[in-house]
Amino acid sequence: MGRQKSDDPVIKPFAGPAGGWGSVRSLAEILPRERVPPEAFRELARQNKPEGFACVSCAWPKPADHHPAEFCEEGAKATAWELTSLRTTPEFFAQHSLTELRGWKDYDLEQHGRLTHPLRYDPATDKYVAVAWDEVFADIGAVLRPLDPRSVVFYASGRASLEASYMYGLMARLYGCQNLPDSSNMCHESTSVGLKAAIGVPVGTTQLEDFDHCDAIFFFGQNVGSNAPRMLHDLRACRKRGVEIVTFNPLRERGLERFTDPQNPVEMVTLGETGISTQYHQLRVGSDLAAMTGIAKWLLLWDDAALAAGEAPVLDHAFIAEHTHDFAPFADAVRAADWDEIERETGLSRDALKDAAAVYARSKAVMAIYGMGLTQHVRGVDNVRMVVNLLLLRGNIGRPGAGPTPVRGHSNVQGQRTVGITEKTELVPVGKLGMQYGFKPPSEKGLDTVETCRGIIDGSVRAFVSLGGNFLRAVPETGPMEAAWPNLDLSVQIATKLNRNHLFPGRVSYLLPCLGRIEQDMQATGPQAVSVEDSTSCIHGSRGKASPASPHLLSEPAIVAGIAKQMLPPNPKIDWDAWVGDYSLIRDAIEETYPAIFPDFNRRLFTPGGFWKGNKASERIWQTPSGKAEFFPPAALSATGFGDVQGRYRLMTLRSNDQFNTTIYGYHDRFRGVKGTRDVLFMNEEDMTQAGIVEGQVVALESDAEDGIARRREGLIVTRYAIPKGCLGAYYPEANILIPVEHHAEQSHVPAAKSIPVKIRL
Ligand SMILES: Nc1nc2c(c(=O)[nH]1)N[C@H]1C(S)=C(S)[C@@H](COP(=O)(O)OP(=O)(O)OC[C@H]3O[C@@H](n4cnc5c(=O)[nH]c(N)nc54)[C@H](O)[C@@H]3O)O[C@H]1N2
Numbered sequence: 108m109g110r111q112k113s114d115d116p117v118i119k120p121f122a123g124p125a126g127g128w129g130s131v132r133s134l135a136e137i138l139p140r141e142r143v144p145p146e147a148f149r150e151l152a153r154q155n156k157p158e159g160f161a162c163v164s165c166a167w168p169k170p171a172d173h174h175p176a177e178f179c180e181e182g183a184k185a186t187a188w189e190l191t192s193l194r195t196t197p198e199f200f201a202q203h204s205l206t207e208l209r210g211w212k213d214y215d216l217e218q219h220g221r222l223t224h225p226l227r228y229d230p231a232t233d234k235y236v237a238v239a240w241d242e243v244f245a246d247i248g249a250v251l252r253p254l255d256p257r258s259v260v261f262y263a264s265g266r267a268s269l270e271a272s273y274m275y276g277l278m279a280r281l282y283g284c285q286n287l288p289d290s291s292n293m294c295h296e297s298t299s300v301g302l303k304a305a306i307g308v309p310v311g312t313t314q315l316e317d318f319d320h321c322d323a324i325f326f327f328g329q330n331v332g333s334n335a336p337r338m339l340h341d342l343r344a345c346r347k348r349g350v351e352i353v354t355f356n357p358l359r360e361r362g363l364e365r366f367t368d369p370q371n372p373v374e375m376v377t378l379g380e381t382g383i384s385t386q387y388h389q390l391r392v393g394s395d396l397a398a399m400t401g402i403a404k405w406l407l408l409w410d411d412a413a414l415a416a417g418e419a420p421v422l423d424h425a426f427i428a429e430h431t432h433d434f435a436p437f438a439d440a441v442r443a444a445d446w447d448e449i450e451r452e453t454g455l456s457r458d459a460l461k462d463a464a465a466v467y468a469r470s471k472a473v474m475a476i477y478g479m480g481l482t483q484h485v486r487g488v489d490n491v492r493m494v495v496n497l498l499l500l501r502g503n504i505g506r507p508g509a510g511p512t513p514v515r516g517h518s519n520v521q522g523q524r525t526v527g528i529t530e531k532t533e534l535v536p537v538g539k540l541g542m543q544y545g546f547k548p549p550s551e552k553g554l555d556t557v558e559t560c561r562g563i564i565d566g567s568v569r570a571f572v573s574l575g576g577n578f579l580r581a582v583p584e585t586g587p588m589e590a591a592w593p594n595l596d597l598s599v600q601i602a603t604k605l606n607r608n609h610l611f612p613g614r615v616s617y618l619l620p621c622l623g624r625i626e627q628d629m630q631a632t633g634p635q636a637v638s639v640e641d642s643t644s645c646i647h648g649s650r651g652k653a654s655p656a657s658p659h660l661l662s663e664p665a666i667v668a669g670i671a672k673q674m675l676p677p678n679p680k681i682d683w684d685a686w687v688g689d690y691s692l693i694r695d696a697i698e699e700t701y702p703a704i705f706p707d708f709n710r711r712l713f714t715p716g717g718f719w720k721g722n723k724a725s726e727r728i729w730q731t732p733s734g735k736a737e738f739f740p741p742a743a744l745s746a747t748g749f750g751d752v753q754g755r756y757r758l759m760t761l762r763s764n765d766q767f768n769t770t771i772y773g774y775h776d777r778f779r780g781v782k783g784t785r786d787v788l789f790m791n792e793e794d795m796t797q798a799g800i801v802e803g804q805v806v807a808l809e810s811d812a813e814d815g816i817a818r819r820r821e822g823l824i825v826t827r828y829a830i831p832k833g834c835l836g837a838y839y840p841e842a843n844i845l846i847p848v849e850h851h852a853e854q855s856h857v858p859a860a861k862s863i864p865v866k867i868r869l
């Protein structure tokens with residue numbers, strides 16, 4: 108297996124729609140490249156179906172009345188990635204030292220295929236060597252037992268099942284550790300904090316049916332065509348019904364413009380396509396607070412005029428009076444906001460915002476869909492709260508077709524929270540856990556992702572255990588983080604493929620290969636099923652049937668149990684082996700801990716469309732201190748947290764259409780017309796002229812944070828792009844070296860990866 112060269116880049120605009128023949132061609136490339144066995148095609152037919160498996164890509168809900176093929180281009184890539192016949196064996200590691208592998212690109216590391224054996228790092232040779240599972244667990248237990256539990260971190264990436272996640276969180280708490288950061292700390296934590304404060308639930312209030320009842324959708328900072336493509340079917344259906352879709356995004360993302368349904372033979376043959384957005388506002392990076400303030404200004408103005416003229420009001424005053432708190436300070440702040448400042452910040456005219464406000468004002472039911480473009484800013488929580496403000500103005504929460512709709516990332520990231528993976532004690536029924544298992548769970552707050560980074564850099568974190576993911580690549584400040592990682596006493600990585608984090612060993616290091624969700628999980632009582640929760644709080648069963656990548660793999664529950672049994676003293680109330688032998692016993696335990704969410708869990712496991720865990724805000728029951736939904740006066744118009752000074756740009760870090768987070772499937776960002784490279788800097792044409800930069804010029808970016816620390820990313824090819832002035836775009840994770848650890852959302856600690864202060868160096 109050779110390494111794919113990323114040279115010979117081709118960058119030219121892409122004229123096609125999202126979906127369509129482009130997505131079919133893209134699959135025709137990846138399936139043979141991953142050398143997927145014929146059974147992979149059978150597995151695709153079972154993807155996201157009742158009794159099938161839940162896609163390992165995104166968390167978009169899986170409908171009860173499914174399509175013949177309920178998967179998208181990205182989901183199929185994720186399946187091919189997991190079912191590849193390529194293998195990363197002990198022989199591979201015998202040939203390559205970690206020092207050598209650190210020179211490889213992310214793509215090349217994962218492209219060698221699935222990990223096959225448990226491995227231990229040998230410092231003498233700088234290589235991983237195969238080791239028996241018994242030894243693995245005994246050694247990990249021996250290192251962990253004497254450590255202060257508060258110096259150990261148990262990270263989870265959002266893909267592991269509810270069963271594995273419940274065991275993982277329980278294991279950490281039994282050990283005395285609350286340090287359970289997860290990928291949502293880098294993702295939708297701004298949602299969890301913002302929605303909880305505003306409406307009393309940490310998650311969105313809508314479900315798939317709401318797409319049948321809305322008459323407008325406001326869409327902020329989510330790239331549906333690449334990151335949740337199955338939603339395009341719902342959006343297309345909305346457009347066919349005449350629903351207006353108003354989009355705010357600095358880039359014209361193709362999936363938000365138009366879509367050809369690859370599953371619709373007529374559209375495919377006629378090259379038909381559906382326009383998605385009816386209004387597209389290319390606002391400046393980080394300016395959504397200003398844009399929403401502008402919309403609210405129009406609404407207040409029209410409402411005042413309607414009331415004065417004795418006409419029907421624009422705002423839902425009855426709802427505001429009965430269900431909300433603090434409307435007056437919010438309205439005052441909006442009225443006080445200055446139009447010139449709003450226009451300067453957003454780069455949009457007040458008339459453009461008037462068009463958006465007019466759609467909002469005439470619509471009876473509005474959904475607000477959003478993603479990382481809102482959450483990953485210094486004022487990311489304020490962004491989320493501003494979305495709620497807007498919805499509250501016309502009672503757009505808690506009725507059909509209306510409500511906040513955050514689009515979650517990993518396929519079970521929301522579910523991991525539900526079953527206890529969080530550093531926030533108040534989200535966990537610790538009292539109940541204490542009774543169920545006869546122990547005193549730790550009560551102090553644990554470390555989140557940002558605090559973990561600080562702790563690794565300053566040496567206070569001594570051991571790191573990872574249930575999936577690529578922490579070291581996904582976090583900010585990757586330079587100092589990579590330098591500090593080898594000081595850890597222990598680094599344990601449970602994974603399916605080799606990634607960059609695995610190349611930075613601690614004093615003792617293990618790389619432990621596990622089964623993927625698509626593979627058959629055979630245990631003492633027979634083949635097991637697992638479960639996940641989607642973005643709309645529906646819980647689905649998932650049964651893998653493909654043959655495991657290697658006979659030496661263990662399931663994630665088995666690996667967690669293996670560590671737990673060595674690290675913890677025996678507990679008469681927990682039979683780890685029985686749980687591993689029969690996952691329905693883990694589900695019984697989950698049901699006992701969370702009786703309101705999981706009644707009759709085992710029987711309802713394979714409910715078509717999933718079973719809903721319920722949501723009080725959607726019933727207009729507000730679990731907030733005031734008992735009402737909270738308006739929140741915006742404190743600023745910019746979400747960036749830094750000023751605009753000469754030569755400073757707002758850099759946003761982006762995913763391509765050919766990656767899943769740090770997993771790079773290939774070098775083709777089809778929708779943005781980039782092929783053969785990821786070393787791209789998207790830049791505004793006028794900015795280029797002003798800076799004297801020409802198309803194709805290679806430049807470096809430097810951090811322009813005011814902390815005096817040097818951070819630099821070399822070798823970026825400047826690409827003229829339709830991006831607002833003063834803004835730049837580059838790919839994640841390669842750009843993460845430019846993000847300071849302390850550049851994060853104020854209240855949620857989500858790294859502010861969408862507005863990083865940088866300057867260009869020629
Ligand atoms: N195929 C695939 N699917 C995925 C993933 C993947 O990597 N690949 N990742 C998964 C995960 S973990 C997650 S969290 C989701 C991520 O999915 P998204 O939430 O779509 O995240 P990003 O790709 O980072 O893109 C964010 C979008 O926000 C826009 N944006 C950037 N800054 C701003 C801003 O200031 N304001 C506004 N309004 N927009 C802005 C960008 O132009 C981009 O279109 O997708 C999940 N699904």
Ligand SMILES: Nc1nc2c(c(=O)[nH]1)N[C@H]1C(S)=C(S)[C@@H](COP(=O)(O)OP(=O)(O)OC[C@H]3O[C@@H](n4cnc5c(=O)[nH]c(N)nc54)[C@H](O)[C@@H]3O)O[C@H]1N2
Pocket residue numbers: 217264265266267290291293294295479483516517574575576577578581582601602603604605606621622623624663760761762767768769770839840842843860
């Ligand atoms: N600059 C910047 N940084 C970002 C973001 C951004 O937009 N910009 N996005 C942030 C977001 S939203 C997220 S969610 C994080 C993602 O951070 P992570 O979730 O930590 O990273 P992933 O890239 O999803 O992890 C990929 C690895 O997971 C392992 N894996 C895959 N499947 C399985 C499995 O079934 N079991 C196990 N045990 N392992 C498996 C594989 O070894 C693979 O290499 O990154 C964050 N970082």
Ligand SMILES: [Mo]
Pocket residue numbers: 290293294295515516517
């Ligand atoms: Mo995410």
